[in-house]
Amino acid sequence: MGNLRSRLVVGAMAVLVAFSGCGDGDDDADPGAQSGTTETTPSTGAGTTQPPAGTEFRDAKGRYSLRIGESWDKLPASATAGVGAEVEAWAVGAAVDGFTPNVNVLVQEFSGSTPQDYITYTGKGGGGVVVERGEVITLPDGTPAARFVLSQENEGKKLFSLGIAVTKRGSAALATLTTPEADFERYSKDVEPLLQTLRLLNS
Numbered sequence: 001m002g003n004l005r006s007r008l009v010v011g012a013m014a015v016l017v018a019f020s021g022c023g024d025g026d027d028d029a030d031p032g033a034q035s036g037t038t039e040t041t042p043s044t045g046a047g048t049t050q051p052p053a054g055t056e057f058r059d060a061k062g063r064y065s066l067r068i069g070e071s072w073d074k075l076p077a078s079a080t081a082g083v084g085a086e087v088e089a090w091a092v093g094a095a096v097d098g099f100t101p102n103v104n105v106l107v108q109e110f111s112g113s114t115p116q117d118y119i120t121y122t123g124k125g126g127g128g129v130v131v132e133r134g135e136v137i138t139l140p141d142g143t144p145a146a147r148f149v150l151s152q153e154n155e156g157k158k159l160f161s162l163g164i165a166v167t168k169r170g171s172a173a174l175a176t177l178t179t180p181e182a183d184f185e186r187y188s189k190d191v192e193p194l195l196q197t198l199r200l201l202n203s
Helices: 115-122 181-195
Strands: 005-011 014-020 037-041 054-058 064-068 087-091 102-109 130-138 144-154 157-168 171-180
Touching: 064 102, 064 181, 102 181, 115 130, 115 144, 115 157, 157 181, 171 181
Parallel strands: none
Antiparallel strands: 005 014, 037 054, 054 064, 087 102, 102 171, 130 144, 144 157, 157 171
16 A cells, blocks of 8 residues: 555544555555554354454553454554544555545543433534434443444545444543445445444543
């Protein structure tokens, strides 16, 4: 994915990260240069309570953990420069027409106390972001979370995002999948079980 040029669109509470200029190499991203720690978990059979197959990522500050897909590629810090928040991002598929489907995670201060508060706050966002739907769900470990779908026009492309957010003591962690509209359902099916492993740690 060499010579990435990044376009960052911040809307509502989600960071929509767009990448263009992908090649065969990976000059800018160093998959081994994770800013946190990882631990691999093997696949398990259907119907178990084990987490999805993948690697548990913990950010360097120990604020959150998320299981990342085996085929995801860590994106360089330069890809999220200028967002105004510390964001970790992974490419989850190949670029199409200049956009790379991606997952990004951020932790932010949050004045509310519940997932419903987070959905309400997200609904007040501007920047052309539309909240298509929002709901409070229970994650597999029993944690309540906000789940929402956002849409936005970005440089002539319709983008959709699936967000999972968890809240704890004045903080919120948000994991967001963003793809072109045509690919959204396909990626959501595979990625959402991993997004639902998001945990706030020492917040």
